[in-house]
Amino acid sequence: MTELVDQQVPTFPMQRTCPFSPPAAYEELREQSPIARVLLPTGRHAWLVTKHEDVRTVLADTRFSSDRNHPDFPRLIELPPDRPMFSPSLISMDPPEHGPARRAVVGEFTVRRTRALQPRIQQIVDESIDAMVAGPRPADFVQAFSLPVPSLVICELLGVPYADHEFFQSRSKLLITRTTSAEDRFRAVEEVRNYLDELVTSKEHEPTDDLLGRQVLKQRENGTVDHAGLVGMAFLLLIAGHETTANMISLGTIALLQNPDQLAIIKADPSRTPDAVEELLRYFSIADTATARVATADIELDGVRIKAGDGVFALSYAANTDPEVFDDPDSLDVARGARHHVAFGFGPHQCLGQNLARAELQIVFDTLFRRLPDLQLATPIEKLTYKDDAVVYGVEQLPVTW
Template sequence: MTTAEKYAFPMARTCPFAPPPAYEQIREEEPVTRVSLPDGGRAWVVSRHEDVRTVLNDRRFSADRQHPDFPQLTKGEAATRRPDEERVLIAMDAPEHGPARKAVLGEFTVRRLEALRPRIQEIVDERIDALLTGPRPGDLVRSLSLPVPSLVICEMLGVPYADHEFFQDHTVKMVNQSTPPEERLAAMGAMWGYMDGLIAEKEDNPPDDLLGRQIVKLRANGTYRRTALAGMGFLLLVAGHETTANMISLSTAAFLRNPEQLAMIKADPGKTLNAVEEMLRYFTIIDVATARLCVEDVEVGGQLIKAGEGVLALGHAANRDPRAFANPDELDIERGARHHVAFGFGPHQCLGQNLARMELQIVFDTLFRRVPTLEPAMDLDELPFKDDANIYGLYELPVTW
């Protein structure tokens, strides 16, 4: 049996609150090894914390998802790749990537986001009101987890929240591993077309929202292209609601499963920021965002990876690496370890990480203060987890109080 036959990606979980068992086996026994992919191809997996950071910070590993040799992580993915299509930020390499990221980076500074804190707090309170006045048990995903980041990113971008069902439904199709390639491509096209049309409406009189400010800024320096801005808006809209929504749901479930940890933030909200970091490390909900294509021969962890070979930098395996985190499989909100790679690492580190941290902090502090008797309405191990999605999370979280 060859190594490529021994391991196949994606790998199945046996516990919804832990990574696939194969991650630990690979990390401890074969930290840089080959796996087979759903389309029949092969790629290297890199599993140790130090090696994952090395790959993500090395320009010899390309993020260009439209390259024909880029590792295909879902069956039929090649059919959705169009080399002539506008690249979104996460698929850009230097020198294209730097200026594109810098153009929007100012929208996500700590100072600018702090100005949004009162509005985010207001949104969270409104959604908790809706939960408390709704049926009991209620679904935390529908009442709180999904609406909060969706409302926040819509207001930031200037996207009508009335359209939320459209972009949420299409996002589900894009990230679900079982979606047929033609449906995934259609969903992506619909989302891109929606954003292009929205930006076109803003061009004559750009409003004071993120997209409007980008129109003005890019026009001033002579680099404005609607298709490029549509790609940026598309990425921010999808990532801005889907990832944080899943983190809210999963983290709430983890708190309810670990009442001693929850008691600590109830007693001292000053611990919440560290709790956010620990939840991010503990779940690491995206592995696929850190796939790369090697463009020059490189040695990683003592293994030669050749140009043209795909690489999967397994963030979840890295964030459970005992070389980087003591007792990594334990949930410890006092750990205070910000060197996790849940937001990636290097030039492609998540643009919206400060926003996500703020939303999570406000949600946890407010939810457990206002609903101190919150409890699950079903066995937490039996919840409908998103085992079929490229972004891990929960489809539903029934709760009562």
């Protein structure tokens, strides 16, 4: 067993220098030091895990805690000592609380439930394309299409009035940007939670036929309504449910336009689109640092001793470009069929909304390139601005024409 001592260590996070490639240091670390100690912006140290097998091991082992309120949880921003404490959402729960909380809502995201939503998703996609085509050219694809589609889907699913989408989109941008000040970040958290607190209260008074309304009724049948828990769940689903899918729509569109041979495959045979979606998810791995954990016991991993209280980042992008698992991992291959990527995480905390995200992406890419076969970028790709300072990677604007 190896126990590393203090030494010169690299800093983390490491920026992508190209939207189509992970940080160069990932490959070096995976080959030379697959479990490496790094220095965080907070001045604390943590471990980076970069091999596919090790990443899956960390994410499946409940001794690596997801509790964001743990004093040793690895953070990329410093939190003020007097920060408000909120009820934990699913993403920050550990056993035994996590299992029952997840089971209570997982029925809303099954394959069967998602299949029932597909006609409405298709309608939303078509209407968004109609609106974009009716507007000026070039259009900002992000504002005209990538954001509205998943935002409307998640709003309707939760029972959030879509008229308020600009409010929560502006706050979510502050929350996922690492350079946001602590003051602005917690103001944004408080504003969104206050909004959702009022929304959940309205559902308690008059349950509606949406996810939050159904959860209220289900909890009443079991005895009592966990108001704070519903607010926390709504917060997580609302922020994550549109931001991640929106960025994947934009980046996936760029990648397919830049790789016309790959786009031709799904244009010729839409039955190949599901595999293309999986490959795009693997290729970009946009939530690379979302799988942070803290060890709650001394654990040996691949010959390295990780002590209780040590922070760990199990890097999905490094895992998804591991050449021991994916041949020629830096190439986009929509026929790869590699469904064992970890873009949605792995283990107990694997993304709750992955079936919904897959359905949205499949419908988007099939419909977009069928209806706008001449879609093209209106700005050279090297002039686009990417979200290098965000927890969820993406592109700020995407001018397109057709």
